[in-house]
Amino acid sequence: MADDDGPIVKLEGVHKTYRQGEVQVKALRGLDLSVQPGEFLAITGPSGSGKTTALNLIGALDEPSEGSVVVEGRDLARMSRAERSRMRRDRIGFVFQAYNLVPVLTAYENAEMVMRLQGTDPEKRRERVMSLLREVGLQGMEDRRPDQLSGGQQQRVAIARAIASDPVVTLADEPTANVDSATAGKLLDIMEKLNREQGVTFIFSTHDPRVMERARRVVRLVDGRVEQDETRA
């Protein structure tokens, strides 16, 4: 585990190269980044700058070609596939651009799924999930399946799912890309509130100026490196 005062996420000299057919794509070229607990951070930059790749590496979804990605003091490159799977389940929350709820599960079942996978006690699970659904404004919609919810409502369920298990960091990949402005504003309100009141750490990958406006730290990537790292009061 990381020291209380240390970063919960630390990327050092991270390179990531993909092969796309015959072409090698250098998505990250020596990325250094530290994230402290409780941050509300947006990674931004033009298309192809490496935002999503960085998020995938922090989320233990992928491995760096070079350099180290350390989450809570553990180097992800040294973990087995199963260990990374457990790390994702227990320590990292995900909010995806396309919501990506499990279509056969209700809002409640989706929100509780990670806690289920962790084997959390049913009573504790119920209490936590109901409270979160209330928090994100979905009270009374627990039994609806994703296809019975609007895009914004689905994204709220995804937020509840992501933070239900108290992850050390929640990664959100373009979370407002598929919703209208009013809904985006509400989603950001919810995430900001969770960050402020519950100390949930959020890292966004985004193009959305509304997200950048709310973020307290904005890291701009260009060509796989940090071009600008701005912390706001």
Added chain:
Amino acid sequence: MATGNAKLATMAWRNIWRNRRRTLITVFGIVFGVFMAVLMTGIGDSTYGQMIDHAARMGGGHVVVQHPDYQRLPTLKKTVPDAEAVEAAAAELPHVEGTTSRITGAAMLATAKHSQGTFFIAIDPERESEDTFGILEGRWEGEPLTSADQEHAVVLGAVMAENLGVKLGSKVVYTVTDKGGEIVSGLVRVVGIVTTGAPSLDASLCVLPIGEIRRSLGYGPHESTMVAVFIDDHREADAVSEALAARVPEGVAVLPWNEAQPDLAGFIAMKQGGAVVFEVIIMVLLAAGIFNTLFVSVMERLREFGIMSAIGFSQRQLFALVMWESSWLALVGLVGSVVAIAGPYIHLSTNGFDMSKMMGGSAEVAGVAMDPILYVRIHPESALSIAAAVVLATLVSGLYPAWRAGRANPADAIRVV
């Protein structure tokens, strides 16, 4: 499989109904496959059982007790000296429905103009019934024999009677070799002529009262060439045979029907082997259909599996999820099969198929008289085997798609937004 508290069975159940039409087509495939397998197996189980029972009724029963060397070289010298004691021992065993002593052997039948060699069978008519002696169900001219000591009486098959040029009341002389090796003859009158429907049987049948033959052959009052034991289920023949072997005196052999009639056993084994091959083909086709359904379904959901992997589902849990889907398909297929097949099965097990026209008037298979109506009556263990084969085929079909689901790469899945 330890998969944690992931609600996999519920998710799998809901998943298979996401594409209702595809699932119903797959279930229909399973139902059709099961129906074909039940039809084939049921006809086999019923027909072979019927053949064995027919053969038992014309020969030595489901279990036969005879001289140890009679099977290799049957002669009238090789006897069971105390058939009554053997019958008493057999009657106490479970599954035994009846016992009777019989004498069978070679004889020459002659009239003033014709003669013909045959194998006769001598019976005690008072100990026989339609359940033990098949010809009693035939078409009769005259009467069957009435007692073991009925004097000067013979029943002939219709073709045999025609070949000998005899009618009811005609005289026939039989000639046999007695226990001491002497040639002895007897004069009998034809009291019955029977048409069984089995041409070879009608051409060779010669039934004599056992009392008359015992006297002609110089046998003791309870001596015979065989004791025929009839049981309620031919599949118990080995067990009954083993139990009876422990109770009979030394000097006699106890054989189940398949050892006493190896030709028939071989014929049935060959036919059953063919049916198994056919059933395996059905199961392979069925498995291919299920594989196709599951594989397409998994490939369509690779991104979904990637997302699930991203939020913490392990490879094993994703594998188990698809195996659950596979199991549900098998279960729904089996339940659907029972529901869909029950009506036709009850009809076919009660009324059967009338094959008399296809048999061309001759109801004989492998030398055994047959009922021209084919019934579909499956043994419980055969039904269980089919169910197990369906489950196995379904689970095996699910293995590769399940493995593929477990290997879904979360990063690849998320990148394609």
